[in-house]
Amino acid sequence: MAERISRNTFIMDKPPSVHSYAAIVGKKEGDGPLGKHFDAVYQDTYFGQDSWEKAESEMLRLTVLKALEKGGLTKEDVNYMFAGDLLNQCTTTSYGLRDLEIPLLCVYGACSTMAESLLLASLMTDSGIGGNVAAVTSSHFCSAERQFRFPLSYGGIRTPTAQWTCTASGAAIVTPQSDIGPYIKGVTIGKIVDMGVCDANNMGAAMAPAAAYVIKTHLNDRGLTPEDFDLIITGDLGRVGGTLLIELLAEEGINISSRYKDCGTMMFDYENQDVHAGGSGCGCCASVLCGYFLDKVRSGEYKNILFCATGALMSTTITQQGESIPGISHAVHISHGKD
Amino acid sequence: MAERISRNTFIMDKPPSVHSYAAIVGKKEGDGPLGKHFDAVYQDTYFGQDSWEKAESEMLRLTVLKALEKGGLTKEDVNYMFAGDLLNQCTTTSYGLRDLEIPLLCVYGACSTMAESLLLASLMTDSGIGGNVAAVTSSHFCSAERQFRFPLSYGGIRTPTAQWTCTASGAAIVTPQSDIGPYIKGVTIGKIVDMGVCDANNMGAAMAPAAAYVIKTHLNDRGLTPEDFDLIITGDLGRVGGTLLIELLAEEGINISSRYKDCGTMMFDYENQDVHAGGSGCGCCASVLCGYFLDKVRSGEYKNILFCATGALMSTTITQQGESIPGISHAVHISHGKD
Numbered sequence: 001m002a003e004r005i006s007r008n009t010f011i012m013d014k015p016p017s018v019h020s021y022a023a024i025v026g027k028k029e030g031d032g033p034l035g036k037h038f039d040a041v042y043q044d045t046y047f048g049q050d051s052w053e054k055a056e057s058e059m060l061r062l063t064v065l066k067a068l069e070k071g072g073l074t075k076e077d078v079n080y081m082f083a084g085d086l087l088n089q090c091t092t093t094s095y096g097l098r099d100l101e102i103p104l105l106c107v108y109g110a111c112s113t114m115a116e117s118l119l120l121a122s123l124m125t126d127s128g129i130g131g132n133v134a135a136v137t138s139s140h141f142c143s144a145e146r147q148f149r150f151p152l153s154y155g156g157i158r159t160p161t162a163q164w165t166c167t168a169s170g171a172a173i174v175t176p177q178s179d180i181g182p183y184i185k186g187v188t189i190g191k192i193v194d195m196g197v198c199d200a201n202n203m204g205a206a207m208a209p210a211a212a213y214v215i216k217t218h219l220n221d222r223g224l225t226p227e228d229f230d231l232i233i234t235g236d237l238g239r240v241g242g243t244l245l246i247e248l249l250a251e252e253g254i255n256i257s258s259r260y261k262d263c264g265t266m267m268f269d270y271e272n273q274d275v276h277a278g279g280s281g282c283g284c285c286a287s288v289l290c291g292y293f294l295d296k297v298r299s300g301e302y303k304n305i306l307f308c309a310t311g312a313l314m315s316t317t318i319t320q321q322g323e324s325i326p327g328i329s330h331a332v333h334i335s336h337g338k339d
Numbered sequence: 340m341a342e343r344i345s346r347n348t349f350i351m352d353k354p355p356s357v358h359s360y361a362a363i364v365g366k367k368e369g370d371g372p373l374g375k376h377f378d379a380v381y382q383d384t385y386f387g388q389d390s391w392e393k394a395e396s397e398m399l400r401l402t403v404l405k406a407l408e409k410g411g412l413t414k415e416d417v418n419y420m421f422a423g424d425l426l427n428q429c430t431t432t433s434y435g436l437r438d439l440e441i442p443l444l445c446v447y448g449a450c451s452t453m454a455e456s457l458l459l460a461s462l463m464t465d466s467g468i469g470g471n472v473a474a475v476t477s478s479h480f481c482s483a484e485r486q487f488r489f490p491l492s493y494g495g496i497r498t499p500t501a502q503w504t505c506t507a508s509g510a511a512i513v514t515p516q517s518d519i520g521p522y523i524k525g526v527t528i529g530k531i532v533d534m535g536v537c538d539a540n541n542m543g544a545a546m547a548p549a550a551a552y553v554i555k556t557h558l559n560d561r562g563l564t565p566e567d568f569d570l571i572i573t574g575d576l577g578r579v580g581g582t583l584l585i586e587l588l589a590e591e592g593i594n595i596s597s598r599y600k601d602c603g604t605m606m607f608d609y610e611n612q613d614v615h616a617g618g619s620g621c622g623c624c625a626s627v628l629c630g631y632f633l634d635k636v637r638s639g640e641y642k643n644i645l646f647c648a649t650g651a652l653m654s655t656t657i658t659q660q661g662e663s664i665p666g667i668s669h670a671v672h673i674s675h676g677k678d
Contacts, residue, residue, distance in 0.1 A: 001467055007418050053656055053660065054662075079343070079347060088654060089655070090652070094654065095665070106455075107444065108428070108432075108445045109445055110428065124462065127468060128466075129343045129349055189444060192440075192443055313433035315392070315433065318393070321392065326433050326434070328445075
């Protein structure tokens, strides 16, 4: 059974296995530097459906099925799942996972969702009550853009700090510890941090303080330093937020600059893909984790990574009322070895 | 540590305590038959704020503070919380709980949210890793109506099957077992059930099959019958959905008619309050549970209740694309005694 060593940090007793995982992305993400690592790249933005919301739902469904297939599992082998997405009323989760008939606990953490679902799956499994639990999430450029910003056909000019919501989905199946790694060693539940950023086109700045909080808390609670990890990875701070995070932690005497990566920054080729401050969206870090990093931890290329998905808890309604954007981030320590 | 006795049903080992709880509602709910049971009734729909979203956020914040106060706890005593609401991007949760600085795991289950948050809090606590965990949710008629249906000033005519979103909020603090009850004995995680209902003004019918699934599963998994409970309580099926639920379970040979209650049906005076099929919203069953039922289980008037909050996972966007409304419901067994 996991041990709670502080208010909100937990160490696993018998680190659960990430038994299998999959990532599926759209064309632009497939054209990026990580393209060859994903399980599938769809050239059709609609994924064979007739709306963007249905497209995203289909992408999520396909990703869960791929993760099951890669792990030699059927949907009946998964006891329940933690899932969420960016669309209003978690449309993608409800419609994409509807036909799987797997008991569902839907979560919402904006772009922090993959860390939230993965930490809950891990805590449940390590507590001996979980069984096989899936953690899944997704985002889609077209469905997100019209919901959060402007209709695509409006052709609005994007600001330099704006990020590009990735069309991408990731799924991981967490099981009781087996010989199959990687393993989840510890987690920290984040809290809302709001430093007053009001610009919906500068989400990186809104999220960076929450990431700084959870990284500092995780390290301090466990008596670790950045050097204990090969990499400290944020979800989608992008170039603006990533720079800010390094500065915020440096002010606390924590230097992560030599081992810092951001999934949103890694997803695209800045020179040629016109994504401004980088990729974003729930599916961004979920697909980079499940398509790229988990393989590298499984192989031992990385021994220990700290995965900190970052969410901007913005609301289109209340942002228009002048409110600032709260951020949240949760941390998950993923390790090559069991011990 | 809780035991998973089937795919998705768990029995608590040392049933955790619902240490304290509170419910705050708006004027119309205060005027209803349960009015005197709530901790506070606000006559001001705006709760002193300048928008409905901020009003709902303030109501949620006040409810959490009231639950802490009633339990003799400070916000630092709560290790983390499970919370969610109906507004897009869970606005109420993000903004209402922002200043509390309690680590947060946000969930989304439409109107099933109180059962989802309560079952997660209970599983975490009974697993020995939880500490003190809050389960909170809310809804507000005005913020929900403009988001899901029409602007209030449009004055649209409501159909007979339409329900009235309650302005209400509930919060419960779950702690490791103490002498203070009631206690959480067992839970079942529900799954999405979609029988093809497409009418956003008939949510009761959309949710009833999901409630039937979770009640049947909970009873069968544990070898119990409806007679083992004083009451089986749904969230907000209203009069239409409630009748349907009784019929659906009767077809399975399960007769709940003598002990069935629905929070949405209990909240208002049908003769005089013009609410059509009954109350609804996350806050409806949360406030009826935390304002009315938990007191009655604590006192021993009811020994055992099965609380099944029900959610219509509808999306305004995809409903307009012709999709049906998936339902979900989770079950929580709340008991007067520990054993």
